[in-house]
Amino acid sequence: MFTGIIEAIGHIESIQMGADDARIRVRAGKMSMSDVKLGDSIATNGVCLTVVEMDAHHFTADVSNETLRLTNFGIYKAGQKVNLEKALMPTSRLGGHIVSGHVDGVAKVSAINKLSRAIDYWLELPKELVRYVAYKGSITVDGTSLTINAVEENRVKLTLVPHSLEETMISDYQVGTSVHIEVDVLARYLERLLLSTQKDENNPSGLTLESLTKAGFA
Missing domain, CATH: 2.40.30.20 (Elongation Factor Tu (Ef-tu); domain 3)
Structure with missing residues (x-):
């Protein structure tokens, strides 16, 4: 999970395209890599990527075919600037809002x-x-x-x-x-909840679209 508060502007140093995926190397800019471990998540232009290699100033991550298809990573080139944010820690301030790193x-x-x-x-x-x-x-x-x-x-x-x-x-x-x-x-969870309650004739909570509208949630 992330907050959407950007820690640094990095840039993609290299992209190695494979048959079904890609591997990217990112220079982290002013973002400290001192507390980053292999397997950690870093939001890169809003996409949650897993660190597979790293040093003091870079990290490397694999980008799946699905991510290449649904995001701009399929057209990014070396030199592309990217917003960077490390994953939220339990002690962090939630300065923005809850962000999953799953681009819609x-x-x-x-x-x-x-x-x-x-x-x-x-x-x-x-x-x-x-x-x-x-x-x-x-x-x-x-x-x-x-x-x-x-x-x-x-x-x-x-x-x-x-x-x-x-x-x-x-x-x-x-x-x-x-x-x-x-x-x-x-918003997505609320939509799912509304769809579920509308289809469920036995709704013990009494939660309906009408009640949520009256409460100001819909």
């Missing part, structure tokens, strides 16, 4: 509007993910926990302050940039 889909930057110091980014989401986003809800973009400031059909607006722009690779985004999206896991 790929979105595209559709507009960028510069404000006085901050920047608004509009993302066009896949239609199947729109139902999981909400005004002032959380979303993960290339591993970064962000707040949704507007929802218009299948687009969401995200406002980045200078600190976030400095500490992540988002400042490199341009119109058309493809990004990894992970929706709030609570």
Whole structure:
């Protein structure tokens, strides 16, 4: 599990493509590798990867065929910048929101509007993910926990302050940039719960879509 608070901007030094998967070597930038062990998880542009080799400044991870198919790792080249975050520890502050590192889909930057110091980014989401986003809800973009400031059909607006722009690779985004999206896991669990209770005629908890709506959860 992760928080979506980026620790460093790294970059991919090499990609070795195999028949069905790939192995990548990542330079960790300012992220300390001193407490990383083989088998640990590191979110790399929001994708949870397992460390199979490491040294003081790098880690190597295998990327499965499924990940290559569903994310941008299939088109990344050596030199690609990546947001990095080590897995959450029980003693860590939960500064963002709960992030699993399991990317739900790929979105595209559709507009960028510069404000006085901050920047608004509009993302066009896949239609199947729109139902999981909400005004002032959380979303993960290339591993970064962000707040949704507007929802218009299948687009969401995200406002980045200078600190976030400095500490992540988002400042490199341009119109058309493809990004990894992970929706709030609570939205997925709520959907599953609603589907289960709607199909279950014997619902001892009394939990229904109507009751959740009245309580402000749906």
